[in-house]
Amino acid sequence: MRIEAYSQVQQMYQTKKVNKARQTESTAQSNPLQISSLGKDLQTAKSAVAACPDIREELTAPIKAKVQNGTYQVDNETFAEKLLRRYEEMR
DSSP: OOHHHHHHHHHHHHHHHHHHHHHHHHHHHTSOOOOOHHHHHHHHHHHHHHHSOSSOHHHHHHHHHHHHHTOOOOOHHHHHHHHHHHHHHHO
16 A cells, blocks of 8 residues: 555645635625614614613612611502512413
8 A cells, every 4th residue: 555645635635625615715705794774773772772781770779778778668459469460461
């Protein structure tokens, strides 16, 4: 068995792989990416939402203070009505 012949065959297959890769690159360059105006608007909205904080401190700070002071009151009847309404929506 001749080792030189094997390496020559291997070199032939490697050049075919390189040529295929070059062909793929050239076709990818000929197709430019175009983003629609809707896509741009969605990206702008996504960026705006990402910039906003997850918790609105101006709304939660008074409630936190009441809970810490022990003065936060929950109306049981209103709570029960909301709970039942949510239950009905889920069914």
